[in-house]
Amino acid sequence: MQAQNWLIDFRGGTRANMYRVLKTVVATRSPYQEILILDTIGFGRALFLDGIPQSSALDEHIYHEALIHPVLVAHRQPKKVFIVGGGEGATLREVLRHNTVERVVMVDIDDTLVALAREHLGDWHQGAFDDPRVELVHADARGYLEKTSETFDCVIVDATDPLEGGPAALLFTTEFFKLAKSRLNPGGTFGMQAEATDIGVCEAHASIIKTLKQCFKSVFSYQAMVTFFGLPWGFAVASDEDIAARFTPQVIAATLRERGCTNLKFYDVESHQHMFALPKYVREAIEDPNVGMIIRDDRVLVVE
Amino acid sequence: MQAQNWLIDFRGGTRANMYRVLKTVVATRSPYQEILILDTIGFGRALFLDGIPQSSALDEHIYHEALIHPVLVAHRQPKKVFIVGGGEGATLREVLRHNTVERVVMVDIDDTLVALAREHLGDWHQGAFDDPRVELVHADARGYLEKTSETFDCVIVDATDPLEGGPAALLFTTEFFKLAKSRLNPGGTFGMQAEATDIGVCEAHASIIKTLKQCFKSVFSYQAMVTFFGLPWGFAVASDEDIAARFTPQVIAATLRERGCTNLKFYDVESHQHMFALPKYVREAIEDPNVGMIIRDDRVLVVE
């Protein structure tokens, strides 16, 4: 047996995922994070930020479709969308599929990452950065939202994990959620990646959902299996409107049809039902007053 | 950093899962398979057969509840149940929760495994082997079914993967499914573990579902995330009766209530909906005529 190149993701030190590497495409450090783009055997091209798996060619569409379509379907007619993060461009790609969308402001702090994604992750962005509806800004998204007077129909957070000392921590707090809400038009919807919903580790997800419930009248937790992570991943959609009425099979089907989103690879009525019907342990974690906490700027969420 | 003991599961050589090992509890070889019981940090006690992860203390209840409750709920009044395999005793444990059950015949070929499970996997069987309703037989289950004249309300296959040259291969074929069906009473239901439904590897699952559809009028594919495997796992329930009528929220809830199964750790109405609403790629694999095959004794399914 010959030498094999593996990327080992030591998740907390008690279990680990190994990815068989063919080749390093990019290994660099931007001012904000360590950027690694690899070609792997099992997952094709794959992006890691600060050593944490972000997305792979095999299943990035599951992550990105799961993140975007519920929050856009939840809105009756999304025209203006604000994206926090999403450097690969795939979040943007999914937003632009909805033909109601007229303007997207995407704020990702890391211009190095976006430049590398443009060059090496073509299957992710598929040209989305060049869509005339898009304004791309490289700045701190929270700071940008604080200063702008513009308002949006949807605000979507596609941030990296809130690591110890990392920049994403302030995108998961009550204060940030209220800021985002203040920039929503009436009827606006808010969506975000909301950390793992694995049986071993769904406390962070529970904290996020609980915190959102302090800020919005209607909050949904949902999840999708992301094989690249080796575990199911949580998302949230929130609004002061009654989202539930938008999530009936009839409305979802009609909305996708009207907006030209019928050829999605993952998301449709049944995948929606799969994601929004939660395994019992996720519901229990969210309902258990002893699990998780209300996240605040002075008491941030930190995952390992 | 010091030496660390890891069990590495090289799944096909392109990705791998690593389990941090505290201690080997059992490492032996029965006449049928290599048996390894480990204490791990992330998953607690864990069983591997022929080097393949079977179940862990952390989430064995998800696998076993997912396997058992749909096939028993699908039957109006299951009294006699036949189990193929299931050496840990947890499949048996879940069957016995249904208070309609009067007799269970469990046939597992490997008496060494069952003896070790009795001693070291107490949290799995919880005494189920000693329930007076249980007859435990150590024999080839297919041969047993061929010879017996007894019939059952439910037949459940909890077999290991159909490995190259392994004994389980003949439990996944048209011929076996027809044999099992011939031992079902009218209204009988058949359930089985049906291999991975991972985005990278759900061809085996598709083959199983397609083969079942040749044998039964009503076949359902469903799945649950098993963190210990690092991927979602497929199951099937089949019958000549109309199972769909049994799987409405009302009937599921009433059935569980009537049979004293309201305190399950994983399975309830919403978990059922989560499992039975399939991600699009699983549905596509099952519907695609170019994916998978009809499995026969002379053309068996083999997984790596």
Next chain:
Amino acid sequence: MQAQNWLIDFRGGTRANMYRVLKTVVATRSPYQEILILDTIGFGRALFLDGIPQSSALDEHIYHEALIHPVLVAHRQPKKVFIVGGGEGATLREVLRHNTVERVVMVDIDDTLVALAREHLGDWHQGAFDDPRVELVHADARGYLEKTSETFDCVIVDATDPLEGGPAALLFTTEFFKLAKSRLNPGGTFGMQAEATDIGVCEAHASIIKTLKQCFKSVFSYQAMVTFFGLPWGFAVASDEDIAARFTPQVIAATLRERGCTNLKFYDVESHQHMFALPKYVREAIEDPNVGMIIRDDRVLVVE
């Protein structure tokens, strides 16, 4: 490919050795250290203390013969020997081969380790603990030496690595070397394991040799490849006598013959020459004033 159990020794995080594990024989914690005895495929039975490889059935004889025979050959007639550490009993075994030896005091602080070695490492000690010439003491060896009025012909240190906060650190200092010397009879010799002499990491070895040279008139550095460690291991022998005169081929051969040590598995005249002719980089490290330091109680050596 199936799951495989590997012990991974992450040596400093930049390279690592993997040992294929068949079985955990012992995994426990004594009051002093974590004790792990494994059966491996490549090395047979193997001992790890605090996660650091100590010795394996395949090549423990190289380590132990390399440690013992030079320091005993260096003495004209070793009768009384003091051993620090050496819990496996193999150091003791090699000392007892010299038929001049009348008394050995072995002081190993960890009685749990010695009890486990007696039971599980029979090929190491080969009954040495029961030799009537041996007195086995479980105590802090440095404290014991400070208190005893007994003197010895040879003092041998078979200690574990001086880890951060570990108990072995005070066995590598000027103060300890002077203490040991004070318990030597005239003509006495001192020997010790002296850390890796790998091209990447021989600074600790250089520090030990430099420190010994402050304490003894004649100091020899030597080394042997220990495959179980994946690197060459350093040793030292020191005395106020002229050791060089004892290390001519003629004297070595005659001494081994007279003392009944002609059937050693590793050590003989040519192996001695192999060990004592040092690769250039080891000599350079020892001679370079900028490599390493003089070790003192208030400035201990720490290896990772």
Next chain:
Amino acid sequence: MQAQNWLIDFRGGTRANMYRVLKTVVATRSPYQEILILDTIGFGRALFLDGIPQSSALDEHIYHEALIHPVLVAHRQPKKVFIVGGGEGATLREVLRHNTVERVVMVDIDDTLVALAREHLGDWHQGAFDDPRVELVHADARGYLEKTSETFDCVIVDATDPLEGGPAALLFTTEFFKLAKSRLNPGGTFGMQAEATDIGVCEAHASIIKTLKQCFKSVFSYQAMVTFFGLPWGFAVASDEDIAARFTPQVIAATLRERGCTNLKFYDVESHQHMFALPKYVREAIEDPNVGMIIRDDRVLVVE
């Protein structure tokens, strides 16, 4: 703990070395072999061919100096040298240090490898390919030797391991050794890399030495620790002249001095003694009639 990129060298499946990877510099396949050049943390830049470690920045000088200087010192005045393989250019570099050398013919079949070495392994070749004394040929070296009428003072084989079905197998046989000898001038010397001399695996080395002894009057086995391999590596030097007379400390020192080779990083008189004084188990393997075999074209040596 974050994801880490490791190259894992599964040496026969019972032990493995892990190398921490910073970056893939080259990952390609030539018509002859898979070529991988990595930047590692512990070893700096490193070359792997067909997944097998070849040399690293940290210690390639040990391997290449060990291979070259004994065979050149063994000759009284080496003017014409023939090199088989040696694609990195470091073997060539060491040959050229001897100021007696007037002409070197280097035959490496893989022009892709040499081109990549020129570009990425500058610390290896240090411009040696452009030395006017060098003729570089890309051809099968054995075929070249068969056809040429030129004769040489030294023939040196720096081939890859004789893998199952690989091209190097025919460079380790009696027939090849006799061919090489027939191209030697009177007094000529032959040198080669001669596989691992590890305690677990020195049978291949023993076979090579035994086979050489059938072809040359004077044969020396020697070895050096190559940390990058995690084990000691064997070499051989052979001649019909009395090599022993050339290997006294006085002759070695004088020869290196006269030829301008006094600033070598590894090789000098004491390193020579270290390498040529063999551990007992290597001598025993070479002397044991039951270990290894005489290698022939119809019974080649194969290592895993």
